Amino acid sequence: MLPAKLRTAIVDDHPIVIEGLKTLLQNEQNIHLIGGFYSGADLLTYLGANEVDLILLDITLPDINGMELCQMIKKLSISTIILILSNHTERSIIMQTIQNGASGYLLKNSAIDELRHCIAEALGGKICYSKEVIEIIGRPTKNDLQGAPRLTRREKEILALIAEGKTSQMIGQELFLSPLTIDTHRKNLIQKFGVKNVAELIMAANQQQIL
Incomplete structure (x- = not known):
């Protein structure tokens, strides 16, 4: 269970950003600032010996990119909430961080x-985006404008199982196919939809009402 005051870390390679966020958040009743970190390695070292409830994380860091760091943080502390604060506006980066x-x-x-709203939503177990980010991920991609790709019955079947969060191993067992065959279908689906990863694949399939 999370404490009344969230032990909060800020990770950004710009000291001025960290100081600005500290000033913004110092009077928030549910935030207890434990410090700022300029690199992923510094944060991971701290996280190895201390509990952190909330991390405000930039994508661009001097040693580890924020997308990879998300996975590392979750391996060390599954309950830590990560909110990305970034200037990157690429849809693929946004979706990859959520997937991670x-x-x-x-x-x-x-x-x-x-930021307050997103913290509250994240505490409730939801995924939250700022208004501008919602607009970015809601814009039609080149693939949307070309129309929905044609899928075989098998591809539709596998897509539905991927959307349920099942691994290639699990899908293979369910459909009596090898995991390698499922991986091939997965790559073909990503290519057909013109997306970069599974998170974007599921979002595109939902937008085109295939799922």
Whole structure:
């Protein structure tokens, strides 16, 4: 169970950003700031010996990118909530961080109210985006404009199972196929939808009402 005050770390390679966020958050009743970290390695060292409830994380760090760092944080502490605060606006980066364990994605120009809202949503187990990020991920991709790809019955079947979060091994057992065959179908689906990863694949299939 999370404490009344969230032990909060800020990870950014710009000291001015860390200081600005500290100033913004110092009067928040549910936030206890434990410090700022300029690199992924510094955060991981701290996390190895201390509990952190909330991490505000930038994507661009000097040693580890934020997408990879999400996975590392979750391996050390599954209950730690990660919210991305970044200037990166690429849909693929946004979706990859969520797939890697982040609970939300905000741009650095977001208002403090948006950050408060996202913290509250993340505490409730939801994924939250700032208004601008919602617009970015809602824009039609080149593939959307070309129309939905044609899928075989088997591809539709496998897509539905991928959307349920099942691994290639699990899907293979269910359909009496080898995991290698499932991996091939998975790669073909990503190619057909013109996306970069499974998170984008599921989102595109939902947008096109295939799932």
